[in-house]
Amino acid sequence: MRLPARLLPAAALIPTAALLTGCFASSGSGQASADGDGSGKRIRVAMMLPPRSGLSPLSDDAFKLSRWSTAETLVTLDEDGDAEPALATEWKQSGKTWTFTIRDGVTFHDGTKLTAQSVVRSLTVAATASPKPRILDGVELTVKAEGDTVAVTTGTEDPLVPQRLSSPQLSILSAKAYKGKTVNPVGAGTGAFELTQINGTASATLDRYDGYWGGKAKAPGIDVKFVPDGTARAAALRSGEADVVEAVPVSQAALIDQDLITEVPMPRTNTLYLNTEKGVFKDAALRAAAREAIDAKTIVKGVYEGRADVAEGLLGPALPWAADLRDGTVQRAKAGDPDGTAITIGTFTDRAELPEVAQTLQQQLQKAGFKVKLDVREYANIESDALAGEFDAFILSRATVLDSGDPAAYLYSDFGSDGSFNIAQLADTAVDKALKKAADTKAGDARRQAVIEAEAAVLATDAAVPMLHERVIQGDAAGVVDVAHDPRERELITIDTYVK
Missing domain, CATH: 3.90.76.10 (Dipeptide-binding Protein; Domain 1)
Structure with a gap:
């Protein structure tokens, strides 16, 4: 069981904090002046994940380029x-x-x-x-x-x-970005900051680009350090070594001045998928019994220490329009009696909270009358079994808005009859019809309404029980002005961000 953050000794943080000393020493060429209307201080950023593909925009590294305002899209x-x-x-x-x-x-x-x-x-x-x-x-x-x-x-x-x-x-x-075997973004973007140096998986340096079409950035540059260890990132904020810190762990948040952290709702839902094709949960009444047995508030309070939102649907507060469009008329089956029925729930260890969520669910479902066995592995070793329908149920932390910013793709992938990520093995005519309508509707209010109708169709089957919507905790030092808090993780340092 994870030790609550408030019980961790402060001395345990000293070694990691010491390791960061000096790691944000400026190596950029930007002038330390106020000619961008800021203070002239460079912005020191501690990011969670190091580059996986040399910051190639064709990979997930592209989101770093976007968050640093160096590469732009149409x-x-x-x-x-x-x-x-x-x-x-x-x-x-x-x-x-x-x-x-x-x-x-x-x-x-x-x-x-x-x-x-x-x-x-x-x-x-x-x-x-x-x-x-x-x-x-x-x-x-x-x-x-x-x-x-x-x-x-x-x-x-x-x-x-x-x-x-x-x-x-x-x-x-x-053109220079495409001259080698891989796409190299150094000095090749159009954004407010020019990427001038990449130091492997350790750091990156960006200087203000004064020729930016959108105007001059207020800060002279950005110094990025990649710090995968969550305790070390939190220590960098507490010690003043970093100005902006990505993804402060829940376990560390209580140790930080609460004025320095912001909880940003993520388009990510922690959901229990129920196997509708075979086994216990082929029975809609037992799916309903599982849904009624789940107390998401207890999970949010006990596992996430209150730093998550209880789910009202598959789409959470990161999509502010979703709650306004729901009418609360989802028709579901009545719950049956589990009567000691045995089920196996799978999940993975890669997200630290999920094994704890599984243990809490085990207790709740057993109290309702199920006999519950857990199968917890690394994601790489369990995904194929989950997709093949080898579990009665599976706990997944799932991004509900993929790269297009539109949730229709997620709903189709996870709940369409031929969806590529259909862990629930759902094949429902009404769901497929609603998903097609959402996919074919033009962007805007009509499409959002169609998406909510598709969500309702999925929820009516009890193929998935949304439990909570995750948040990411971002740390901003006291002197940081106008840093972005973006649920989609596309923005972080903008033209207006600076350090007093």
Whole structure:
């Protein structure tokens, strides 16, 4: 059992704090002046995960480039997931083709000009990569320059092309980024900060790019340190070694001045998936019995120390429109009597809280009359069994908004009859119909309503019992101004961020 944070001795943090001393010494070339209207101080950032692919935008490293405001995409997303202009100023659809007008007056960090051909090059590299960026998985996409516009054509009519092009994995870089065997973003972006140095998996340095089309950043630069150890990240905030800290562990949050931490709702739901195809939970009445037995409030309080939100549906507060659109009319089966029925629940160790969640669920379900066995392994060793339906139930922490910023893809993947991640083995005509409607509806209010209707159709089957929505705890030192708190983890240091 994990020792509560408040009982950890403060002395236990000293070694990791000492290891960080001096690790944020500035190595950038930016002038320590106030000519960006800030204080002239560089921003020291402690990030959780080191680069996995040398900061190639074709990998998940792309989200780091986005969070540092160094690489940009044609469009961005607003709070509701609607597309807004970035490197493209406007767009229009004609059947399978979307035409984007490229912003004039943009230069890359190497001084070259952004053109329609620049966009074609970056998007074509992404579309023909092996493997493709996740956002283009299953998508046939071709790109052609037409004057100062770019025509993006898909194999089938796709209402979400602008949202897809907001993915940091489709960042637009200058020609120099593509000269080697891998895509190298150093000095090749268009953002407010130029990436000037990558030190393997240890650190990165960025300097303000004064030619940024959106105006001059307030801070002269960013010094990034990759600190996988959560205790060390928390210690860096407590000691003043870092200005901004990603993902402070729940176990450390109580040891930090609460004015220095912000809990950001994540588009991630902790859900119990029930096997609807075979075994105990093929019976809808027993699925209902499992749902009624679960006390999510106890899990939030005991495992997450109150730093999570009890789920009202599959989509949580990171999607602020979801709660407003629900009407509370989901019709579910009546609960049956478990009567000592034996079930096996699987989960994984990679997320520290999940084994504890499993233990709590075991107690709750046994109290309701089930006999519960747990199977807990590393994710790499359990995923194939989960997807094959080898468990009666499976506990999963699942991102509900994937790269397009749209939850329809997650719902289809997890609950469509031919969904690629259908752990619940669900095959329901009403669900499939609702999912298709959501996928085919144009972006905007109508699509959001269709998504909520699809969520209701899934919940009516009790194939999945959403328990809680996770939060990420971000640490910001007292002098930090206007750092972003982004549920999608696309923004962190912006043009307006600086240290007093």
